[in-house]
Amino acid sequence: MNNRTRRLAILASAGLLLAAFYLYRGADDPAPQAPSEPSGQTQQQPGEGKTQQQKAAPIAKEAKTGAAITAEEEQNGMYKKLVLEVNGVQKPFDWSNVTSPSYLPEMYALDMNKDGKDELLVVLTTGHGTGVRESRVHVLDPEALTETAVDNPLETIRKHMKTAVTDDGIDIAIGAGSSSVRLDRQAFTSEPANWFDELGFGSIVRYEIRNNELVAELPAQLSPADFIGEATLTYSYRNGRYSPYRLEFTGGSASMMLPVD
Known part of the structure; x- marks a missing residue:
C-alpha cells in the first residue's frame, strides 16, 4: 500500500469514528422540541407555584x-x-x-x-x-x-361571700353579713366527714345571656361529689370594664341577692 492509499484509509477511519461519536451523543441528548401550542390553561410564571393553604373551616x-x-x-x-x-x-x-x-x-x-x-x-x-x-x-x-376586660367571678365571690361548714350545717353570708342564712345539716345526705370547711366554687363556671345581660353561674360544692346550690353573678359595664353588679345565691331553701360594688 503506497503512502497515498494509506492516508485515504486513515481519513476514512477517522470519518467513521467521528460519525459514530455524533450518533452516540444524539442517543443521549434529545432533539430540541418545537414550542407547544397554547393549551388554554394559565401558564405558571417564574416565582409562582406555591399552593395556598386551604382556609380552615370556622368552628x-x-x-x-x-x-x-x-x-x-x-x-x-x-x-x-x-x-x-x-x-x-x-x-x-x-x-x-x-x-x-x-x-x-x-x-x-x-x-x-x-x-x-x-x-x-x-x-x-x-x-x-x-x-x-x-x-x-x-x-x-x-x-x-x-x-x-371582664372581671373574674371567683374574685367577686371571694370578696363578698363568706361560708362556713360545721357539724350543724352551712352558714352563708353575702355582703359582710347583711344577708345570711343557715342550711341545716339534715338537708344533706352525704357524710360530713367528706365535707369541705367552706363551700367550694370554681370547678364549674358557666356563662350565658339573660335579659340581654352577661351572667356567670358557679355551682357551690359541699364535697367532691355534692353540689348544693349556685352563685349567680350579673355583669354591667363600669369604669371601663365589665364587672358583676349583683350576686345571688340559691340552694336548698335559701335564696339571697345583694348588689355588689
Missing part, C-alpha cells in the same frame, strides 16, 4: 356581626391559636377551646355598654368532665377587634 359563627372563629392548631383535644374574623378582617388571639362538638365556642352580639352598638361576646370552654367545666368569656368591639 363558630355569629350571624348578626358576621363573626367567625377558626383554629390554627388542633392537638390533644384542644383548638389552639384561635383567629377571629369579622367582615374580612382577621385577628389572632392566644385563646383555646376544647374540640368536643358539644362545647364549641359560643358568640353573641349584644349592646353590653349601652352605647347603642353591639359588642361581640365570645364564650370559650377550656376544660370539661364529670363535675368540671372551665369557661372563659371575652367581650370585643367587632369593628376594631379590641377587647375589654
